[in-house]
Amino acid sequence: MSILASQTHHADNGPADATNWWRQAAVYQIYPRSFADSNGDGIGDLKGITAKVPYLKDLGIDAVWLSPFYPSALADGGYDVDDYRDVDPKIGSLADFDAMAAALQAAGIKVIVDIVPNHSSNRHAWFLEALAAPKGSPARQRYHFRDGRGEHGELPPSDWTAAFGGPAWSRVDDGQWYLHTFTPEQPDWNWDNPEVRADFLTTLRFWADRGVDGFRVDVANLLVKDLPAELPSKQELDAMDRASGTHPLMDRDEVHEIYAEWRKVFNEYDPPRFAVAEAWVETAERRAKYASPEGLGQAFSFDLLLADFNAAQFRTIITDNLDQARLTGSTTTWVFSNHDVTRHATRYGLEPLNGRPGKPGVDWVKAGGPREALDVEGGLRRAKAATLLMLALPGSAYLYQGEELGMHEVADIPAGRRQDPSFFRGAEYDGLGRDGCRVPLPWEPSGPSFGFGTNGAHLPQPDWFAEYAASSQEASDTSTLNFYRQALALRHELQGAETLEWSGSGDEQVLHFVRPGGWHVVANFGTAAVELPDGKVLISSGGFQGGKLPGESTAWLRA
Template identity: 50%
Template sequence: MDTDVQHRREAAVSLPTNDPNWWRDAVIYQVYVRSFADGDGDGTGDLAGVRAHLPYLKDLGVDAIWFNPWYPSPLADGGYDVADYRDIHPQFGTLREAELLIAEALALGIRTIIDVVPNHISDQHPWFQEALAAAPGSPARERFWFRPGKGEHGDQMPTRWESSFQGDTWTRTTNPDGTPGEWYLHLFTPEQPDLNWNHPDVRREHEDILRFWFDRGVAGVRIDSAALPVKDPDLPELPAGPAAPGTHPHLDRDELHDIYRSWRAVADEYDGTRILVGEVWLDDAERFARYLRPDEMHTAFNFDFMTQPFSAGPLRASIQRTLAEHAPVGAPATWVLSNHDVTRPVTRYGRADSGFAFARKRFGTPTDLARGTRRARAAALLVAALPGSMYIYQGDELGLPEADVPRDRIEDPMHFRSGGVDPGRDGCRVPLPWSGQHPPYGFGEGAGTWLPQPDGWGPFTVAAQDARPDSMLRLYRDALALRRANTDLRTEHLEWLELGADVLAFRRGEHVASLTNLGPVPIHLPAHRGVLLTSAPLTDDTLPPDATVWLEV
């Protein structure tokens, strides 16, 4: 091992080793750095802002923070177009500040999880710039997917693959003499060229990136679009029907598992459990579970639950399906109500269609925010009572609604690549309100924010909710404190209770029951010794609609 690396590893932040299973029931808070808190007054969130608010996260009761990409990036896709994995975006701070943040958070008992994006890099990354300058067939181009076009003049894309962001998946280059050149593959935007994971440089580089951050005390890695990186080297067209398992041209290919086994081996080199968390969107339960085998990822995001409507039948089916998927490999489930890509729960649950799908997003969809807030409170207690780990997207603990971002301020490429039909994801990325009655609501000392905050967000601020015992923030704090203190809520046991078709009821451990009323009328509570916590006031021992209660039984 290189001497400098050895010294750094010896000096790296040492993670506690007394709980190797910390991740199995952890509460993990997602920080979208640009929108969390602004420490230097330029209108953009940064690491200084996060460091200043670490006590807030400690009081909230989280076990870890997951940071969206904080690396140097042109921000063509919110930082998921990474130009350099070994530094911090200048708008956010410095590498030294990141090291201090990791250490300061750990001193408060909060671990750090970072984001790695293996499918692609930025078109400004040195590798891709080298490839553009190189000739067709050169070694520099072999790290990507450069191909000649089809047709007599090569002006047709090599495949008709579909982009996750709508639009084309190939962009044609221009040769140094100005003539049209080869095409390169990008499953997302043209600024995000896909890497060729059949190339040893790509594999070696990402293992080195993991070590770079583990050496600095990072406790885990969230793997973006984890089922996408490997492609069929023949680049065939998409099949007309469902592909045989493992044979899709660019999704869930069997070769992925060797990659993640090598990543797990790197993580296991370090003291303290360093976890791998996959963003895995798959309908096939057996294929999903493969990523969670003991020598691969520790956990994977459960998107199925997040997309369900606020209805007892679909939610119960999703919970049962999720637990069944994880059981064969002994991995804990993860529960999440939203993230930086998804319409916020308060808005989503107030709509007639309270589920979520990217294809259904439209401007001006009406919502009942009062109803959505009641349901978001109920859903928060519901997921906090389920066995496994829980993710909280920043601002959900404040009950923030989706913001209406003016069209001329939208930055999200999903909006532009949809031809302006999709409002994009900026509405859930608006900077957080901390205090005061007017923008920037204590987000920073400057007058503006990188995305505009709505007027009327004064009641949503942390300061305002601190003072209200019935606020969403207080509900989250109380729920996480009970979850941490009550051993029944830390077990992996769940036993369903049958209390009617509109009620989600289950027992945790010996003495805790969770009931969620998703029907139109109040329900009578079963026999119990006491009420631990409720998302809405109880009346005459009944639970109102759109509410959850935790009972001591």
Template identity: 50%
Template structure:
């Protein structure tokens, strides 16, 4: 079995993990200094969000140079040192790749702005003439993920497409120069020793060639083209069939770099509408993994949990695809303890859902801070920095991106050497949630994560891949190998069947309390 098929991967949001130089923003040396923490946690790999040169309009997802490090985060030498140290500790390193768009400061886009309509420079992006008598209306009716129109007009009258912020122009993947450039980027980082790539907006590289309007009757009252809440049915900008040719090409490149230390992998961030379309990204000749957002988006329901487990496994098996992945939180969504109700109830449910997730076949992804029980933070409006906040007035994603608390009894909780608040201010009541505080408490969330990750290696890793989930009233029952997992999603305790308790998310006797999960040896 390849290393990635049952790996637990820890997502590092680089700006918010650890700050080495005291400027209040996380950086690569900060990550390197905390790698032993990840080893001791029990994960197999880390995925690092973009650290490339960038004007930081979207916190690194607006890339100006894919083969250099932004000075905010360090240098190429720092990246090499991080990769080397991670490998010494037995950790793989996955880096983020952003192929749907560049920054408007990328040399290609600057050249496009300086060139005339119809030029080769503009052909690398999606420039079009506008509609209306003088071209004053956008070329089509598409909306940006961040709110407002997906088109911006330049001084000579043409418009360019940006499915995200205006500072993130979409590339035209029908232009062969684009594919050649990104193959070069892959090779640059593979030569430096990275173990894989997480592919941002993997389902969005190609758009229908006509760039036709969306059918408004199909928009289901969605104010934006949200890829998180996939309520749209007519989507000429997502999931076009040509995108799979890109990943077949990338798979060949990744396989060139496979060696005795293991395969190099590609991971699709593909917000697909069905498990079947998600499986298309991980067919044997495409990428290795795709995030299972169906699991992330499932309500607190035994029936719904069972449905997404079974449908995910079945869809991947039908497509002869890679094993599934499971994830509960990331840097783009509300943290799952808050989604599950917040407070004590939300944290109890978060532990239970994690215990179920880590028993399932395939790979699991953890988002930094979930092992500390961090909830979504209500960031004050004056401190919000997400570009979607400025375009829509909605709170945005800052609340799940607050820098981690490492120690101490007041902000910045050991985040870095400075005594000032970091780039997003931390709450004043996090003293009990720091790594240092939780390491001294055997009942903490951190202690729970360390126990369950150790139990995963002992009891389910390498187990028979056959997995069946059932919902019996309000109880989820998952059987895998010699382990039975139960989760009580109801409001009353239920009788536990016979079996040895391996681990539970809360104390259990002969009955399983509400909002609790358990592994039984049966």
């Protein structure tokens, strides 16, 4: 394989320092209720996370992102927040949070918390106040309340549908309706209201004052809404341009005025607090606005998550995202799995996404996830190759709990045990909802919950979890867990300036690039073995023999 430089991507920033630690960080997402249960009630908790700090330190991550742990009725997995400045008693207390954060930070791990600014829960004190207040009251103006249509207001203000299915409006006792983009238990805030804006600044300071290092901002593109007296129909809404900053419900330009206010708060601290936007927007240019240094500073890219295991797709996505990061001065993010999508080891074990309708895994999940229909070994092999490639890229790498164990999606969850509102309300998130990627982790190969706790788990764990137990993998040099540990340790050792130089391979199934210091990365997306360039192989997802890299594998080399 020849090494012919064809294109270079770079940013001006050097290695991370105390302020810029996030630029090339490896961030591990924890879904708290499914990570570790310290008291045997079947629900993961903050003390469970604290007990696993040695495991997280050994993994080699730079930061932990905690999905919501706030008081909640769990209408949407904790994203229906009752109180933004407290901890759900079922998973701990503020004292438990402080102890957990101190333990993580003592281990050199930053703490990122999830902020949910588009909506509260219907149990939030301000929403309860709104329900008790009359029409047109200041309490109701914190949300989006409207009179209905029809002779007696019996019809909702519009025919819009919610993200999880069903109408986007719910009626209250006095006949008015309120808007909820998601479930009825998640009323949307009115961000034109100065009280709402001020209260969220208080929340940001509350957690920053407790030492939190950063924030992940849920559906950051949905906050600002333009709701005229005559609302458009769903058909009219669907036909509107989503890339101009003028859509009534999403990605409006005015949302960046909010994040400019947040940035001022972040910059009150030394070092400044970090934030990353979850913003599903139409174009890279629109996404870049959220990554502005005057705003949140970074925004998730889900492009690789939506791609097939395909060399051409990966190269285009990597090139485009690095170009965008260079223009904004931010760094891009790389992610394959999270709490909202089918695990990537499973996606890569099914038919490709692109070139066919629907999403990968939908039919498989609907059928109950038959193991015989899944290429279990091939899916994991491709997932490890993709992950090793991703960990070598400039930018932040976001990992989801359990992927370091090589876990697959759990599809055969009985209807009576499911929790995701998208299942109950008819929305098809990866077939039957998102519960399959939220099943509690297996820490031991046996026991009532495979070591998650002492008395079962809130979502059922399949028997095959025994094969993925963390304790068993720790003892095996060839395990997926130790592969992740080795890769993350090398990543820290090798990282330098945010540069990437593509090298020609002469094979359309192979991607080859070079990072500073002679760090070569070769990813073979084909099935036949390929020649490796000269150099010392540091790690390979699929081994190597006779100077060749097997199919569906990635290797790092030092020239």
